[in-house]
Every structure is written in C-alpha cells, then in structure tokens.
Amino acid sequence: MASERKFVAENVRRVLLKEYLMKEVSRAGFGGLEVQRTPMGTRVALQTERPGLVIGRKGQTIKNLTTAIEEQFGFENPQVEVAEVADPNLNAQIMAEKLAFSLERGWHFRRAGHSTVRRIMDSGAKGCHIIVAGKLTGQRHRTEKFKDGFIKFCGEPKANFMDKGYAVAKLKMGVIGVTVEIMKNEKLPADITVLGKTDAAASYPEIFAGKEAAAEDAPAVEAEAAEEGQ
Numbered sequence: 358m359a360s361e362r363k364f365v366a367e368n369v370r371r372v373l374l375k376e377y378l379m380k381e382v383s384r385a386g387f388g389g390l391e392v393q394r395t396p397m398g399t400r401v402a403l404q405t406e407r408p409g410l411v412i413g414r415k416g417q418t419i420k421n422l423t424t425a426i427e428e429q430f431g432f433e434n435p436q437v438e439v440a441e442v443a444d445p446n447l448n449a450q451i452m453a454e455k456l457a458f459s460l461e462r463g464w465h466f467r468r469a470g471h472s473t474v475r476r477i478m479d480s481g482a483k484g485c486h487i488i489v490a491g492k493l494t495g496q497r498h499r500t501e502k503f504k505d506g507f508i509k510f511c512g513e514p515k516a517n518f519m520d521k522g523y524a525v526a527k528l529k530m531g532v533i534g535v536t537v538e539i540m541k542n543e544k545l546p547a548d549i550t551v552l553g554k555t556d557a558a559a560s561y562p563e564i565f566a567g568k569e570a571a572a573e574d575a576p577a578v579e580a581e582a583a584e585e586g587q
Contacts, residue, residue: 374430378403381422385410388442388451398434401426406451408439446480449522453537456487457526460533466493470503477539484508484540491526491533508540518543 371392379387386406393400405411412419419437426435445451452473459469466489477485484506493499509515518541526533 370430370432374401374426374432377425377429378422381425382411383454386442386445386451387454388445388448392432395436398436399426399432401432401435401437403437403439404442404448405439406442406445406448408441411439444480446476447482447520447539447541449520449537449539450524451522452477452539453522453524453535456489456537457524457533457535460489460526460535461528466501466533470501473537474503474505477537478505481542482506482539483542486538486540488536489533490536492528492530493533496530506540508538514545514547518545 374392375390378390382403382405385408388404388406390404391400391402393402403411410418411422413421419439423435423437426432426437442448442451456469456473459472460466470487470489474485474487485504486508487503488500489503490500491498493501509519520539520541522537524535526535
C-alpha cells in the first residue's frame, strides 16, 4: 500500500473512532479526542464534562470502551485516558451539543443561539461564531449566524486559536446542523503592546543605559569635531 493511502486510511480510522466515542459518551459530554501512537501501544486521551460516567462503576465502562476500540477499529493495545474539561463553556464541542439539545427541546433557534453566545462570552472567550443551518422555520433550508467579539476566519491564527465543534439536532422538520467556533483568550502574534519610556527603561535597562552613556559623551564628541574643523 502506498504511503499516501496509509495516511488516508489512518485518518479515516481516527474519524470513525471519534464518531463512535461521541455517540457512546454523549451523556458524559464529549469534549474532544486525541489519539497518539506510543511504543507501548495507542494512547487515547478523551476529554469529557463528567468523567465519572465514562469510567463507570469499578471501571467497567472504560474497560468495555477499550475492548471495543481494539476489536472494532484495530488499534493495538489502546490505553484510554479520561480527563475533565476545565471550563465546559469554553469547549466548542460541548457547547455545540448543548445548543443542539436545546433545539431538540423546542427552543427557538434565535433564542438558543443568542443565549449560547452570551454564555460563551461571559466565560471569558475572546470571540464566538455560531452557525445554525437547516429547516429552521419552513420547508426551505436556511442558514443563521450568530457572532460576537473577535474571531478569525482563515490562516494560521484560525488553526491555532479557534476551537471548533459540530453537532446535529434531530427535529420533525429534519436535521439541523450546529457549528460552534470559539476564539481562545490568548495573545495573538499580531497583538502589540506599546510601552512608555518608564516601562521600557525598566524592561530593557541595558539599551537605555547605552543611550544615556552616548548622550553624556555627545558634548565632548561635538567639541572635538569643532576643534578639528578649525
């Protein structure tokens, strides 16, 4: 098998594993998945809102997940690790699932969208972008967007600083896709802070010490230049 096909097959297997775990641990609040190959086997790091539901009584649930991952998806010696999400309101996948659940309970899409945006921004996010698409009010498909704060739509900042989650709400009219993107509250490469003279002197004393010495020697240098000119 060519190396390109191996990469494609491996990525397809990881996507199928993610979809399987999203379905199996939906009650615990699926927050993300990381698969890493190690010399001892395969490390599967799972982030959830309620880790206790994934572990189960005496660890029986996580043992069943480990067996399923090994038998159904062919990962060698999988080691499942479960961690709790620090702030669920800043996890895009968890917020997408909660928004989809709100739509399934009968919330109006505008009320649910604005409520989710406000909840994310109040938790300290730098920006938020929500897309709700499907049969929202009639027989025709439409798309509604809700956004607030500072967000990036392309480039390296989007890949490094934007967290993206997707969920589906199943209604009588059809399915509604929910996409949530959250801008992390981190310093971007383009963020610039202009320091005052006092702060700059405190931060870079060696530079300002050289400038002060040069300023003190300037009169003597000017006098020598004047004598040479005469």
